[in-house]
Amino acid sequence: MRLTLCTPIIFLIIYLLTLIRFLASEHTTQEALQWWSCRQSIKLFQEAEKIRDGLLQESFAIRRSLEMLSVDNLELSFNKTQDCLKQIDQFHQSLVQLSDRLFPAYLQDSLPLAIHCLLEPWRTSHPHLYFHIDMPPCWRQESVGCSLTVVTALEELLRITLPEVLTPISIDISLEEQQNIGQLIVRITYPEPYTLIYSSSLPELKYLCKSFQILTFGKCFYRIKNLSVVWYFCWK
Numbered sequence: 001m002r003l004t005l006c007t008p009i010i011f012l013i014i015y016l017l018t019l020i021r022f023l024a025s026e027h028t029t030q031e032a033l034q035w036w037s038c039r040q041s042i043k044l045f046q047e048a049e050k051i052r053d054g055l056l057q058e059s060f061a062i063r064r065s066l067e068m069l070s071v072d073n074l075e076l077s078f079n080k081t082q083d084c085l086k087q088i089d090q091f092h093q094s095l096v097q098l099s100d101r102l103f104p105a106y107l108q109d110s111l112p113l114a115i116h117c118l119l120e121p122w123r124t125s126h127p128h129l130y131f132h133i134d135m136p137p138c139w140r141q142e143s144v145g146c147s148l149t150v151v152t153a154l155e156e157l158l159r160i161t162l163p164e165v166l167t168p169i170s171i172d173i174s175l176e177e178q179q180n181i182g183q184l185i186v187r188i189t190y191p192e193p194y195t196l197i198y199s200s201s202l203p204e205l206k207y208l209c210k211s212f213q214i215l216t217f218g219k220c221f222y223r224i225k226n227l228s229v230v231w232y233f234c235w236k
Helices: 001-067 077-101 111-123 146-159 193-200 202-215
Strands: 129-134 169-178 179-188 219-225 228-235
Touching: 001 077, 001 129, 001 193, 001 202, 111 129, 111 146, 111 169, 129 146, 146 179, 146 219, 179 219, 202 219
Parallel strands: 129 169
Antiparallel strands: 169 179, 179 228, 219 228
C-alpha cells in the first residue's frame, strides 16, 4: 500500500523537476536572445551616430566647397580642385568602412575572407594585440545568415574578452572543417592569470554562447590551459 502511494509522488516530483528545468532553460534562452538583440541594436545606434556626426557633416562640407566655386569661373585654382577631390576621397573611404561594418565584405562569397576583413581594423587600431590568422584557401558554401552569425560572434568575443588597457595579448584564429562540422577556433593568450580569469568569467560570454548555439544549431564552449583560453564555435 505504501509503495502504491509513493509511486504517484515520485512521478509528480520527476514531473516538477523536469518542468522547472525546462522553464529555467527557456528563461536562459530568452535572456541570451535579448542580449544578442540588444548588442546589435547598440551597434546600429553607434553607426547611426557616426553617420550623423561624420558622414553627414562631410557631405555638407563638400557641398559648401562646391558652392564656393563660381560656376562662371572656368579657371579654377589647382589647390581648390585638389581640396575638393581630397574631401570626396575621404567621404568615399568613410562610406566603404561603414559598409564593411554593417555587412562584412566577401561575406556572401567567402567566410575566410570575411573574417580577414573583420580583423583588419582590429590589427590597425590595436597594435598591442598580436593576431595570427590561419584560414583555409577554400571553404565550403555557407548560408549568408550562418556566416554573419559566425563573424558577429567572433567580433562580440573580441569586444568582451579583450581589455581596454594596452596589454600585449596574443590571439590565434583558425577555421577548420571536421566531418562536415565547421569550427572557428580562437585562442587568446593573456600575460597574467588575473586577466585570463576575469575575461573568461564575464556573464556576457554565457549569453554569447547560448545565442550562437540557438542561431546556428551548433555548439560553443571554451577550455583553459595555462594562460590561454581556447574558444570553439562549431556548426554544421
